[in-house]
Amino acid sequence: MLPIGAGAGSVSRQTQQVSRAFDRLADTSVKLATLKRVNQGSDDPAALIAATELNRELTALEEASAATERTRALVHVADSGLGQAGDLLNQIEGNLVTAASDATSSEERAAIQIEIDAAIDALDRIGANTRFAGRRVFTGEAATVLTGPDPGDTTALDIPDLSATSLGGNSGTLADLRSSGAATGNAETGGAIIAEARRQVLTARSELGAFERNSIDSAQRLFEDTAVNLSSSLSRIADADVALESANLVKAITLADSAVATARLAAATERTTTSLFSELLDTVG
Numbered sequence: 016m017l018p019i020g021a022g023a024g025s026v027s028r029q030t031q032q033v034s035r036a037f038d039r040l041a042d043t044s045v046k047l048a049t050l051k052r053v054n055q056g057s058d059d060p061a062a063l064i065a066a067t068e069l070n071r072e073l074t075a076l077e078e079a080s081a082a083t084e085r086t087r088a089l090v091h092v093a094d095s096g097l098g099q100a101g102d103l104l105n106q107i108e109g110n111l112v113t114a115a116s117d118a119t120s121s122e123e124r125a126a127i128q129i130e131i132d133a134a135i136d137a138l139d140r141i142g143a144n145t146r147f148a149g150r151r152v153f154t155g156e157a158a159t160v161l162t163g164p165d166p167g168d169t170t171a172l173d174i175p176d177l178s179a180t181s182l183g184g185n186s187g188t189l190a191d192l193r194s195s196g197a198a199t200g201n202a203e204t205g206g207a208i209i210a211e212a213r214r215q216v217l218t219a220r221s222e223l224g225a226f227e228r229n230s231i232d233s234a235q236r237l238f239e240d241t242a243v244n245l246s247s248s249l250s251r252i253a254d255a256d257v258a259l260e261s262a263n264l265v266k267a268i269t270l271a272d273s274a275v276a277t278a279r280l281a282a283a284t285e286r287t288t289t290s291l292f293s294e295l296l297d298t299v300g
Contacts, residue, residue, distance in 0.1 A: 053253045066253040073245050075164040080238045082161040083231055086172065089147045089158065090227050093174050096145040096152060097220045100177055101213065103134045103141075107192065108209045110134070115202035132193050135179045142177030153177035162234050172226060175219045184211035 053062045113119055114127045142153040155176030162168050175181070179190040186207035 069249040079164040086160040111205045182212035183208045
């Protein structure tokens, strides 16, 4: 209990104790609210620097992971287009076989040629109109794609040109199978052209599949593992110990209540002392 003569100095000291108690209470409350041990530089300067760097690395990983998934989407779009082209090649091959039969009339052959022309036109449209993020996919030029968290972590993704003039080989191109084309009506040459075109399409699909499995999937696994390790390190550095901070909160509340009670007692004591001195002076006077 405060002595009778504690005076204004005691009240001032108790007020400071109240202020410090509420500062501790506020600090603990912030840590529990944010679940972070480090919320500002004064909490732990070294930990703040480390946590900031880890957050930067995590952000870079998230962006790289998103970019890799976009590359996966590009691969799927290209594979879908090539798959449709393969179906058209099979259709053209079937038409060539039917047209080569002696049992097929000239009128039927003319109708079959119309179907072949339509299939070749459809393949050209796939090559010209397949787009991803506003850009043509089948240009025959390699696409530069991100494979890591740094801007320089790039590689080339080869996507072929897909058109009637680009598919084929020594026997000719798919365009030669159109009406009045160099290979029109020649079943053997037409078959060779289709075989080479199919090989090119299947090779391109295989390369895209291998790229997805070996580059995209492995990169994503690396990103995920690295992100787990970085998050674990960040948690150890910056996250609050909830049990400890909960105990600190109870302690801070108790100390704050005690400080307030003591300050009130000091103020009451000062008033009582002042009143007693006033009465004493009045009596003496």
